[in-house]
Amino acid sequence: MLIDNHGRPISYLRLxxxxKCNLRCFYCMPEEGLNWLSRAELMTYNEMLRVCRVMVNMGIEKIRITGGEPFARKDIMQLLASISELEGLKELSITTNGVLTAPYVPELKKIGVKSVNLSLDTLDANRFFTITRRDEFANVITALETMLYHDMEVKINAVVMDGKNTQDILPMVELTRNLPVNVRFIEEMPFNGDGHVYDGLRWDYVRILNEIKTVYPDISKLDDPAWSTAYNYQVPGHKGSIGIIAAYSRTFCGTCNRIRITPQGQLKTCLYDDGVLNVRDLLREGVADDKLQDILGDAFKHRPKDGWEAERKREPRTGIHESMATIGG
Incomplete structure (x- = not known):
């Protein structure tokens, strides 16, 4: 088992x-998009698979594939199938916006992907267009329906944004009445890609929960799984459940078991750090697997205590201008 310098297990890789993304969510990037990475800057699938193999050998048990939008990259299923066959890997999951996902669901199920996180900030088609600047709501709903039809575990991730979609909180809770989904409300974070001005958190996890209680006062607390980033709840009688993720408040850092690798190979031992080393460059320099394992192990022994410490150590700047599309969430 991998243990960091604060005694926390590291068992979860977000790759x-x-x-690239086929939506243009205002809180993530400008309307015109970002300066996308060139093909040479991206890690190849062989490089990704090699890093995953090394990390699984070190003790990583769960890998989540993220983006950008994973299905925006060509032949993504080939990579997913290869990763699913890694000996020692216990769970492979994926985060998607759902626009392109529906046709892949049967194959995802076949290779053992049991859990999908679906990014969906509203249940209203007009608000969806306002938030994402794209008319893709119908495709996302089709993806949701298809995943449920194939008995996949679905978590719906909704970023709560003042003046944009707070009226969707209660309808999304109601979604759990008849559907076996976990709706997770996420505090807005300042990773805006210079897409809009982030002027502070107005809807923290406490306010979100209090809003839910105005209509569902009997909502009950569930036991949170080990290393959970969410406070989990359920309305009595509902098939699904609710999670509230204090992503900006960062109350879950003390049990964080995850690390991240960006599309260009930057290893981030905390969501809020600048990246601690580039594994893509190491691979292209010819580093052997045992040496790579030593380098990674050393990086894991220097993790910040929490997101606040990581943010303090960043290069001085006004705000955090990375986009979630470039760091994988």
């Missing part, structure tokens, strides 16, 4: 396979 971003691309920075």
């Amino acid at each position: 971003a396979v691309t920075d």
Whole structure:
């Protein structure tokens, strides 16, 4: 088992396979998009598979594929199938916006992907267009329906944004009445890609929960799984459940078991750090697997205590201008 310098197990890798996205969510990037990485800057699938193999040998048990939008990268299923066959890997999952996902669901199920996180900030088609600047709501709903039809575990991730979609909180809770989904409300974070001005958190996890209680006062607390980033709840009688993720408040850092690799190979031992080393460059320099393992192990022994410490150590700047599309969430 991998243990960091604060005694926390590291068992979960979030691997971003691309920075490209087919939506233009205002809180993530400018309307015109980002300066996308060139093909040479991206890690190849062989490089990603090699890093995954090394990390699984070190003790990583769960890998989540993220982006950008994973299905925006060509032949993504080939990589997913190869990763699913790694000996020692216990769980492979994926985060997607759902626009392109529906046709892949049967194959995902076949290779053992049991859990999908679906990014969906609203249940209203007009608000969806306002937030994402794209008319893709119908495709996302089709993806949701298809995943549920194939008995996949679905978590719906909704970023709560003041003045944009707070009216969707209660309808999304109601979604759990008849559907076996976990709706997770996420505090807005300042990773805006210079897409908009982030002027502070107005809807923290406490306010979100209080809003839910105005209509569902009997909502009950569930036991949170080990290393959970969410406070989990359920309305009595509902098939699904609710999670609230204090992503900006960072109350879960003390049990963080995850690390991230960006599409260009930057290892991030905390969501809020600048990246601690580039594994893509190491591979292209010819580093052997045992040496790579030593380098990674050393990086894991220097993790910040929490997101606040990581943010303090960043290069001085006004705000955090990375996009979630470039760091994988």
